[in-house]
Amino acid sequence: MFNPNYSLFSLSSSGATYYPNPKSHIFGGDHLNYFKFVGRIIGKAIFDECLLECYFVKALYKIISGEELSIKDLEDFDNEYYNNLKWCLENDVACLMTTMSVEQDYYGKIEEIELVPGGKTIALTNDNKWTYVEKIAHFRLYKSTAQ
Secondary structure, eight states: OOOOGGGSEETTSSOOOOOOTTTTGGTTHHHHHHHHHHHHHHHHHHHTOOOSSSBBBBBHHHHHOOOOOOHHHHHOHHHHHHHHHHHHHHHHOGOOOOSEEEEEETTEEEEEEEESTGGGGGOOTTTTTHHHHHHHHHHTTGGGOOO
């Protein structure tokens, strides 16, 4: 179930925890049924007090329990991405020349997703970098896998 080659789950940057793969829908329309099945297997294991050798990133547990996500949750999921966003908060971002949008690569098909309405036309500045970091962290942790 957790083999990354099946595209249901991705390994975190540490290689020790799993997170739902945002690209899981590409390999067939039944991905939600597979996630439902995996959830039932995990639920049954918990009910029967069986240990499973699978661990999820902290952000997934927070989503399941209804807790609010923060940029800090991205550190466990993708440490390099977290450090890049932290750099944005600590430095002048004018040199990046980017907008309030993010590009996603879906196996060769690049899609630009606006983080805020009209984000493709809003330049990233030092005044809006906090909003940018919050929105992009929320997108990476929640919106990309919300389905």
